[in-house]
Amino acid sequence: MRGIRGIRGAVLSARRHGRAAVEAVRRAWVEPGRERDLAVQAVKAALAACVAWAVAGWWLKAPMAFVAPWVAVVLVESTVYRSIAHGLQQVAAIATGTVVATGAVLMVDSPLGAMGLVLPVAVLLGNWRRLGSQGIYAVTGALFVLTGGPVTVAASAARIAEAVFGAVVGIAVNALIRPPVYLRSTRAALEDAACEAQEILDAVADRLAEDEWDAHVAGSLHERALRLCRLVDQARAAVGWSRESLWANPRRGRAISPPGQDYDDAVTVLDHVAVHTTGVTRLVLEACDGDGKKPRPGPHVTKPYAEFLHCSARAIRLYTQSRFAPSGQDERADQELREVVEDLVRNLDDLRQRLHGAMPGDPDVLATYGTLLTQARRLADQLVSH
Structure with missing residues (x-):
């Protein structure tokens, strides 16, 4: 009996969530509001990722091309100011983790040994106040180096360049295409x-x-x-x-x-x-x-x-x-x-x-x-x- 009640409760809950989702889609379609703003930001994030991948992966055929769309999609933030601020912090964090990990692997000549040395340092760097909420990307940048195959200075520099390009694309898309105003x-x-x-x-x-x-x-x-x-x-x-x-919103000058x-x-x-x-x-x-x-x-x-x-x-x-x-x-x-x-x-x-x-x-x-x-x-x- 309890099992049947649990199933009925789950079905009713699923129906409520389904109706709420349908209603949210309807409101986004027929009237301006929070739902439409969220939908626009989602489309912009997808567009930023596609542009970054088209340039870095399809056109330039970069060795770590996925870094560019990955950075671009997360930097289509809720405000233009946050896109810029978080973009600078994220690129700094990725670059820091990449440089530290590259130097450690080249000195130790053992990815596993370098991992034991680098990750504690990267985690500490990730808690640096100046990197804010983007500090975790120092660890991510280090792991990309430590687990991404042969380590060279050229490959690490290309990875940082792809992160910079992805940040530029994400900030540009958020600032130039219907920048959010609340x-x-x-x-x-x-x-x-x-x-x-x-x-x-x-x-x-x-x-x-x-x-x-x-x-x-x-x-x-x-x-x-x-x-x-x-x-x-x-x-x-x-x-x-x-x-x-x-x-830093271009729409501010439009009444x-x-x-x-x-x-x-x-x-x-x-x-x-x-x-x-x-x-x-x-x-x-x-x-x-x-x-x-x-x-x-x-x-x-x-x-x-x-x-x-x-x-x-x-x-x-x-x-x-x-x-x-x-x-x-x-x-x-x-x-x-x-x-x-x-x-x-x-x-x-x-x-x-x-x-x-x-x-x-x-x-x-x-x-x-x-x-x-x-x-x-x-x-x-x-x-x-x-």
């Missing part, structure tokens, strides 16, 4: 984080307004709030990734500018939104705890607080629409955002008055109300200032 994926990352924040705040507000205190739902919302922090971190990384994608202050402001706002959302969902979760130790605010507090959360969610939605519209800044959304922010300030003032008027003498209830007010004030300050 502004679109950065906007998508920011919009995903903002949309998730809006949905969580609306969901919490709905339950507070209806006086629903379900521990399971509260736990689920708190988990989503914790994941929201990771989405904001991904958006922050995407902003840096977009800026890097424009370094493409790096992410501006709006992107940094959006990350700052979303960071505070994530912190606020996590705090609110944690407070609700603790209030739903079955032991009854945490006090639950009454309707005279939860209803105005729910209205404040709804208003905050609308402000977040309009903020992204205003700042990251496909055609530039959306003036209509910007005007709506100003109106919602004014409502947000009024709701916060009303919430302050209600909370101060409802403050009891119980220290636990006082702490709960104070936490709600502090979180609300911090979120409103960020939304208003930006």
Whole structure:
């Protein structure tokens, strides 16, 4: 029985992965996005390898022609800057390993003995900080020499020349044929984080307004709030990734500018939104705890607080629409955002008055109300200032 269940589970998993793959292919075909970018980079890598092999292997008939397409294909990197930086590091690593191994074999006159001497040195060189993530190619270059047949200075020089040629081809293909720019994926990352924040705040507000205190739902919302922090971190990384994608990029001069202050402001706002959302969902979760130790605010507090959360969610939605519209800044959304922010300030003032008027003498209830007010004030300050 367990075996049958395992087979069914594997079949269902294969179907899900198959549907996901088909959907990814469909999106790459019909619309711009991450899937199409990945497909283009894959085609470019194959093209770089073919060009390098056609010249080094078919035309020049180099003795170690496979080195050129191998280097070319791995240097069609995610950004032009990385292609250049990693290309220089990789060629330096291959050249270092090749030179060290060639010298050792010529001195020892025994490939096996030279291997025992060279590989520890090559591994240490591979951890040299200046070679970065390409340091491992020092070991690869040494192994090509040690296991590739008779060792001569001419053969080793040809191997280094083929690596240089492959690097030039890979960098040129990545820089000249649709060089990658990631502004679109950065906007998508920011919009995903903002949309998730809006949905969580609306969901919490709905339950507070209806006086629903379900521990399971509260736990689920708190988990989503914790994941929201990771989405904001991904958006922050995407902003840096977009800026890097424009370094040494020929497309930068074609009406493409790096992410501006709006992107940094959006990350700052979303960071505070994530912190606020996590705090609110944690407070609700603790209030739903079955032991009854945490006090639950009454309707005279939860209803105005729910209205404040709804208003905050609308402000977040309009903020992204205003700042990251496909055609530039959306003036209509910007005007709506100003109106919602004014409502947000009024709701916060009303919430302050209600909370101060409802403050009891119980220290636990006082702490709960104070936490709600502090979180609300911090979120409103960020939304208003930006």
